[in-house]
Amino acid sequence: MLITQLKSKETIVSLVSGKAFIINCQGCKEVSFPEKEVKELQKELVADGKVTGIITTDYICNPKNMVLRLQPYMAEIEAADTILVFSCGVGVQTVAEYFEEKKVCACCDTIELPGYQGVTPLEHDCDQCGECYLNLTGGICPITACSKSLVNGQCGGSKNGKCEVDPNMECGWERIYRRLEKLGRLDLIKCPTQVRNYATDDEVKK
Amino acid sequence: MENYTKYKLKGSDELTSLLADKDNLFVIACNKCFKEFETVDEPDLGEFEKLASELGKTVTGTVKVDFLCNKTLTEKKLTDLIPEGTDHVVVISCGLGIQTVADLTGKSVVAASNSLNYTGHHGMALTKKACDACAQCYLNVTGGICPIVDCSKSLVNGQCGGAKNGKCEVDGDKDCAWEKIYQRLAKQGRLEEFLNQPVQLRDYSKVNFKVINDYVKAIREERFEGYYGGIHPSERKEFSEHIDLVRFPEPKTVVIPLSMHAGAPANPIVEVGDTVKVGQKIGEAAGFISAPVHSSVSGTVVAIENRPHATRGVCLSVVIESDGKDTLHESVQPHKSLEELTPDEIIDIVKESGIVGMGGAGFPTFVKLKPAQPVDTILLNGCECEPLLTADHRLLLAYADDIVFGLKAMLKATGAEKGIIVIEDNKQDAIEVMQAKVADVENIEVCVAKTKYPQGAEKMLIKRVLKRQVPSGGLPAHVGVVVGNVSTTKAIADAIKTGMPLIERIVTVTGERVKNPGNFIVKIGTSAKELIDYCGGTVGDKEITFKAGGPMMGFVLSDIDVPVMKGSNGFIAIDTDHTEEQPCIKCGRCVDVCPMELSPLYFAKYADEGNWKGMLEMNVRDCMECRCCEYICSSKIPLISKIRAGKKAIMEMK
Numbered sequence: 001m002l003i004t005q006l007k008s009k010e011t012i013v014s015l016v017s018g019k020a021f022i023i024n025c026q027g028c029k030e031v032s033f034p035e036k037e038v039k040e041l042q043k044e045l046v047a048d049g050k051v052t053g054i055i056t057t058d059y060i061c062n063p064k065n066m067v068l069r070l071q072p073y074m075a076e077i078e079a080a081d082t083i084l085v086f087s088c089g090v091g092v093q094t095v096a097e098y099f100e101e102k103k104v105c106a107c108c109d110t111i112e113l114p115g116y117q118g119v120t121p122l123e124h125d126c127d128q129c130g131e132c133y134l135n136l137t138g139g140i141c142p143i144t145a146c147s148k149s150l151v152n153g154q155c156g157g158s159k160n161g162k163c164e165v166d167p168n169m170e171c172g173w174e175r176i177y178r179r180l181e182k183l184g185r186l187d188l189i190k191c192p193t194q195v196r197n198y199a200t201d202d203e204v205k206k
Numbered sequence: 207m208e209n210y211t212k213y214k215l216k217g218s219d220e221l222t223s224l225l226a227d228k229d230n231l232f233v234i235a236c237n238k239c240f241k242e243f244e245t246v247d248e249p250d251l252g253e254f255e256k257l258a259s260e261l262g263k264t265v266t267g268t269v270k271v272d273f274l275c276n277k278t279l280t281e282k283k284l285t286d287l288i289p290e291g292t293d294h295v296v297v298i299s300c301g302l303g304i305q306t307v308a309d310l311t312g313k314s315v316v317a318a319s320n321s322l323n324y325t326g327h328h329g330m331a332l333t334k335k336a337c338d339a340c341a342q343c344y345l346n347v348t349g350g351i352c353p354i355v356d357c358s359k360s361l362v363n364g365q366c367g368g369a370k371n372g373k374c375e376v377d378g379d380k381d382c383a384w385e386k387i388y389q390r391l392a393k394q395g396r397l398e399e400f401l402n403q404p405v406q407l408r409d410y411s412k413v414n415f416k417v418i419n420d421y422v423k424a425i426r427e428e429r430f431e432g433y434y435g436g437i438h439p440s441e442r443k444e445f446s447e448h449i450d451l452v453r454f455p456e457p458k459t460v461v462i463p464l465s466m467h468a469g470a471p472a473n474p475i476v477e478v479g480d481t482v483k484v485g486q487k488i489g490e491a492a493g494f495i496s497a498p499v500h501s502s503v504s505g506t507v508v509a510i511e512n513r514p515h516a517t518r519g520v521c522l523s524v525v526i527e528s529d530g531k532d533t534l535h536e537s538v539q540p541h542k543s544l545e546e547l548t549p550d551e552i553i554d555i556v557k558e559s560g561i562v563g564m565g566g567a568g569f570p571t572f573v574k575l576k577p578a579q580p581v582d583t584i585l586l587n588g589c590e591c592e593p594l595l596t597a598d599h600r601l602l603l604a605y606a607d608d609i610v611f612g613l614k615a616m617l618k619a620t621g622a623e624k625g626i627i628v629i630e631d632n633k634q635d636a637i638e639v640m641q642a643k644v645a646d647v648e649n650i651e652v653c654v655a656k657t658k659y660p661q662g663a664e665k666m667l668i669k670r671v672l673k674r675q676v677p678s679g680g681l682p683a684h685v686g687v688v689v690g691n692v693s694t695t696k697a698i699a700d701a702i703k704t705g706m707p708l709i710e711r712i713v714t715v716t717g718e719r720v721k722n723p724g725n726f727i728v729k730i731g732t733s734a735k736e737l738i739d740y741c742g743g744t745v746g747d748k749e750i751t752f753k754a755g756g757p758m759m760g761f762v763l764s765d766i767d768v769p770v771m772k773g774s775n776g777f778i779a780i781d782t783d784h785t786e787e788q789p790c791i792k793c794g795r796c797v798d799v800c801p802m803e804l805s806p807l808y809f810a811k812y813a814d815e816g817n818w819k820g821m822l823e824m825n826v827r828d829c830m831e832c833r834c835c836e837y838i839c840s841s842k843i844p845l846i847s848k849i850r851a852g853k854k855a856i857m858e859m860k
Contacts, residue, residue: 007343015346026440027840035440056440058840059840059842062788062840062841062842064786064788065785065786065788065842068784068785068786069783069784069785071784072748072749072784088337089337089338089343089345089352090337092343092345092350093337093345093350093351093352095350096345096349096350096351096390097350100390100393101393101394102394103349103394103396104345104349104350105345105346106343106345106346106350108343109340109342109343110337110340110343134301134304134305134308134315134317135224135316135317138308138315139304139305139307139308139309139315139317140305140308141301141305179308182312183313183314185314
């Protein structure tokens with residue numbers, strides 16, 4: 001699952017050459033779609049007479065679904081010079097691939113969401129690093145719980161248990177220490193430093 | 207379908223050393239998401255058990271759980287599951303699942319797997335990696351081809367120069383992304399624009415844990431407020447929320463179905479040719495769970511026959527031609543004041559006035575007012591969580607006094623101490639009006655609920671407002687609550703004050719395809735077609751779907767010449783949705799949004815297999831058909847029709 005942030009208004013306006021057809025994808029929207037802002041912006045584009053049609057749909061990343069949904073709008077799409085897509089990067093590419101000869105534009109930036117599992121994320125708990133440290137840390141991930149993703153203990157910069165990078169955040173390594181203390185496993189702290197392997201995706205796959 | 211593996215079991219050497227000083231293991235394995243659903247067995251748990259037995263370890267138990275990372279549901283599943291004598295909990299899952307268990311159990315947790323990310327983040331397109339979620343989309347510059355993913359080196363300023371015959375120098379099977387980009391832009395005649403672009407620097411600070419964490423925290427608070435699950439579809443109430451109520455012109459003919467309620471249809475007590483007046487009873491309740499029906503016009507009965515019906519296909523109906531005079535029947539007389547009426551008298555008035563739940567379900571209201579258990583609270587549902595509809599909103603604004611009066615009558619009838627009117631925060635004007643009205647009423651208050659669907663469902667409402675959980679298969683009265691709709695309450699006020707039975711209601715006619723949407727006071731039996739024609743008909747040349755009710759729970763109408771009924775809160779004309787059912791990819795979003803905490807994905811699978819017993823065991827009868835699962839389904843599986851088929855088959859099994 002992905003979250004999107006709207007690009008700036010100037011950027012979006014500058015993308016439109018001639019007339020535009022607008023596709024809003026709200027597939028993952030219940031977590032992320034900037035609905036109100038998008039509506040305001042599109043209202044202005046419509047008022048300027050730049051829009052041939054708007055469709056609001058979901059899961060355009062599913063090519064079959066996208067084609068079925070867009071079918072009734074082919075005339076409007078034909079009449080447009082640009083297709084503006086308000087979706088994640090997957091959606092934009094699905095549209096771009098289908099309309100190879102049209103200018104297809106992304107109006108959002110995409111950032112990853114921890115809930116890559118499809119389930120709405122609760123916390124950003126796992127960075128999918130490929131070499132789980134949780135056994136040494138009492139089940140608290142040092143990659144995500146520590147601002148610096150340190151794997152060999154605290155940096156020494158925390159004050160009153162709070163992180164020096166973000167004072168609203170608890171020091172991940174203090175949390176790990178407390179958890180291990182509770183479990184009676186402080187001996188784990190004495191483990192040799194775990195060097196992180198930054199292997200590429202393909203290497204991990206093998 | 208490609209198996210979208212999330213993690214793999216650690217190697218046996220690593221596991222052996224990991225387990226060297228550990229024994230008495232309980233093993234929890236996640237059933238994995240994003241994969242072919244339930245046709246292949248996940249080997250990880252079996253492999254681990256084999257290894258554990260080779261090492262001579264005692265395994266105190268094992269369990270496989272769907273979506274282990276779902277904290278709310280996992281917590282419930284794990285309650286009392288881990289037996290005494292367990293020293294370590296071994297988890298085979300991605301990092302999210304492992305941490306969920308570590309947080310919940312307070313026991314020593316052993317991670318037996320490593321999470322992988324090699325296929326990356328896919329949205330719903332599982333067959334290839336398409337987006338790296340870099341937070342700085344380049345697609346506008348590159349003709350919709352992603353240089354981060356498609357170029358082996360993730361170059362953002364053009365090709366490296368190493369490609370041979372269009373193939374990447376890193377991976378000879380791969381097309382050079384920058385050649386693809388060039389060709390596509392050439393095809394579109396955008397080369398000049400492209401070549402004149404300055405180099406796009408990549409900002410690696412755009413994605414950081416803090417941004418994501420803050421975002422996620424905000425989402426989580428919103429999603430979990432009040433009760434698990436639920437969704438927030440686009441409200442689209444702006445079509446009609448600002449439009450004042452208008453009395454709909456007297457219909458020439460009304461078609462009054464004898465079944466507009468849950469339970470047995472009423473028996474007609476008039477004959478063709480009879481003259482009837484407004485408020486005259488024309489159908490008598492047939493049994494305990496039933497309700498009488500009354501004429502909404504004065505005129506002549508011209509037929510008693512089967513007519514189209516919005517929810518049942520066809521239904522025996524009384525057809526009355528209006529004389530246009532609107533003559534009141536002599537039975538329509540004001541009752542005693544609320545102070546003088548006894549609880550039983552109030553219940554009797556409600557029963558005789560044919561009042562049923564006007565939110566849509568149509569359960570006879572007098573039955574609710576005589577609960578088997580003592581109740582302490584009455585919740586009035588003014589949420590109107592369905593998108594598009596605004597009938598209750600306008601009712602709250604126009605009839606606030608009647609609603610308070612009706613609620614007082616309900617409190618008196620049931621003996622409940624407190625009445626709470628629940629309104630969603632997207633109706634600020636209605637909240638203000640109601641708050642002013644109840645300011646000096648001691649035992650009535652207004653509760654403002656954050657907008658979320660399906661808030662108006664009685665079980666959700668009770669959980670949201672009172673934090674009480676209605677047991678599976680139970681009624682609100684089991685937890686001391688009666689839930690009523692604000693429209694129903696207004697009808698109770700009318701029945702007591704003027705003696706008028708339920709013969710009219712407020713109906714919203716709206717949707718993007720209705721020319722002039724509006725909110726109308728309409729006589730029961732008026733044709734929906736007349737309503738839509740009165741609104742100027744429909745607009746646009748594309749296919750239209752008509753529904754009785756809202757877009758979520760409404761019924762699709764193949765024929766719009768159906769009568770307005772007691773539960774008709776709206777008629778909508780919307781764009782027809784074109785989709786095709788595709789195989790379930792086990793994304794888990796249906797589980798994530800189900801407010802009843804069910805697993806809808808199994809209902810789809812079992813319905814296709816005809817496994818009704820399986821559906822029964824997965825508590826399909828708790829499903830209230832709110833359609834959240836179908837709304838969110840990325841494979842566009844028509845879950846509700848499958849669930850209904852299952853419920854029907856289970857009924858027939860007995």
